Amino acid sequence: MIPALMPNYKRADLAFEQGEGVWLTATNGRRYLDFGAGIAVSSLGHAHPKLVKAIADQAAKVMHVSNLYRVPQAEKLAQLLVQNTFADSVLFCNSGAEANEAMVKMIRRAQFENGHPERTHILCFNGAFHGRTLGMISATGNPAYQKGFGPVVAGFDHAPFNNTNTLREAITPETAGIVVEPVQGESGIKPATREFMTALRAACDEYGLYLGFDEVQTGVGRTGRLFAHELYDVKPDIISVAKGIGGGFPLGAVLATEEVAKHLTPGSHGTTYGGNPLACSAGLAVLEEVLSPGFLEHVRTVGSAFGAMLEDVVKRSGGVFDSVRGVGLMRGLHCVPPVANVMAAILDQDLLAVGAGDNVLRLVPPLIVTEAECREACERLIRAAAALNAQTTKTQENAS
Numbered sequence: 001m002i003p004a005l006m007p008n009y010k011r012a013d014l015a016f017e018q019g020e021g022v023w024l025t026a027t028n029g030r031r032y033l034d035f036g037a038g039i040a041v042s043s044l045g046h047a048h049p050k051l052v053k054a055i056a057d058q059a060a061k062v063m064h065v066s067n068l069y070r071v072p073q074a075e076k077l078a079q080l081l082v083q084n085t086f087a088d089s090v091l092f093c094n095s096g097a098e099a100n101e102a103m104v105k106m107i108r109r110a111q112f113e114n115g116h117p118e119r120t121h122i123l124c125f126n127g128a129f130h131g132r133t134l135g136m137i138s139a140t141g142n143p144a145y146q147k148g149f150g151p152v153v154a155g156f157d158h159a160p161f162n163n164t165n166t167l168r169e170a171i172t173p174e175t176a177g178i179v180v181e182p183v184q185g186e187s188g189i190k191p192a193t194r195e196f197m198t199a200l201r202a203a204c205d206e207y208g209l210y211l212g213f214d215e216v217q218t219g220v221g222r223t224g225r226l227f228a229h230e231l232y233d234v235k236p237d238i239i240s241v242a243k244g245i246g247g248g249f250p251l252g253a254v255l256a257t258e259e260v261a262k263h264l265t266p267g268s269h270g271t272t273y274g275g276n277p278l279a280c281s282a283g284l285a286v287l288e289e290v291l292s293p294g295f296l297e298h299v300r301t302v303g304s305a306f307g308a309m310l311e312d313v314v315k316r317s318g319g320v321f322d323s324v325r326g327v328g329l330m331r332g333l334h335c336v337p338p339v340a341n342v343m344a345a346i347l348d349q350d351l352l353a354v355g356a357g358d359n360v361l362r363l364v365p366p367l368i369v370t371e372a373e374c375r376e377a378c379e380r381l382i383r384a385a386a387a388l389n390a391q392t393t394k395t396q397e398n399a400s
């Protein structure tokens with residue numbers, strides 16, 4: 001019989017009842033070191049006092065009012081984002097896929113209003129992940145996410161990621177804009193090259209296209225900058241944000257220049273929950289913390305120390321891991337055995353992480369993680385690798 005909760009996730013038989021910082025206590029009584037952070041969401045860790053207080057205080061006042069009225073919390077959060085980014089204006093929504101949908105709508109609308117109604121296509125890249133709505137499984141382009149859900153939404157083209165030679169061939173008279181993750185997350189922590197990002201901006205300028213970055217996973221400090229595109233000195237026209245921005249409270253956002261944003265006139269787009277007082281209070285608590293003196297520097301320092309520790313893990317893993325990828329606190333270990341086996345082995349060491357494409361183990365701890373906690377995670381990775389190797393030796397012995 002089908003469970004009451006739909007079976008669309010492959011869940012580990014594990015439930016958590018209490019968190020503190022980078023630690024989670026499960027109902028089985030064990031304490032886990034959380035280097036998954038709810039898939040790069042819990043940016044301030046679990047039960048962060050400021051975030052908890054902001055949510056509790058706002059919930060006790062008023063959680064939700066509609067966008068028929070002013071929402072001061074949203075105005076304040078938007079102002080803070082505008083002050084600290086390329087953007088002139090911000091739209092709030094509830095998730096990453098929804099932010100990407102709005103980003104695509106805004107790119108199309110801006111071309112339409114500028115006298116180019118024929119420009120409707122969005123150029124995306126192989127290996128991308130943009131979410132699970134009908135539109136975004138098209139943008140993602142991975143047949144595994146589309147099977148049985150067709151017909152897929154038209155208007156999304158794909159080109160090889162990090163390839164500057166094939167980029168221009170992929171641009172047609174129907175192209176409206178380009179959407180790319182500065183570091184591909186789901187497909188295995190693959191950073192865009194500086195050449196590629198620069199070429200994207202140049203192509204957009206040359207052909208009159210809008211450049212959109214999907215910063216749903218890379219944004220809000222994850223890479224050691226407020227947004228990952230800052231690492232490349234490439235200015236976008238529009239970006240989508242979600243995951244880390246609410247620190248665990250569902251919140252998404254689209255940040256755009258005035259040129260793109262001004263076409264989203266009253267009535268053109270909307271969402272009931274988007275940017276409500278509770279969500280924006282959570283977002284404000286997170287952003288004020290991330291922008292507080294030393295926070296991003298902490299991410300950069302701990303992030304590069306963690307990168308070096310992971311290089312050492314590769315050497316001491318007895319061949320279980322063969323390389324490290326990523327930047328800041330968005331890291332990946334490429335696995336030699338199937339990543340599913342590695343996931344099981346690290347769970348035995350009370351360590352949480354996330355699988356990704358390309359047989360990569362994704363390590364995206366809360367941004368408040370310390371070097372000591374990174375060292376502890378690395379010790380657990382090495383123990384997990386040793387256990388995997390012992391298992392393999394045993395199976396080989398039994399076979400011979």
Ligand SMILES: *Cc1c(COP(=O)(O)O)cnc(C)c1O
Binds near residue numbers: 186214
């Ligand atoms: C997770 C993710 C999404 C989808 O976000 P949801 O909140 O699950 O809809 C989109 N783009 C990227 C880069 C992501 O990592």
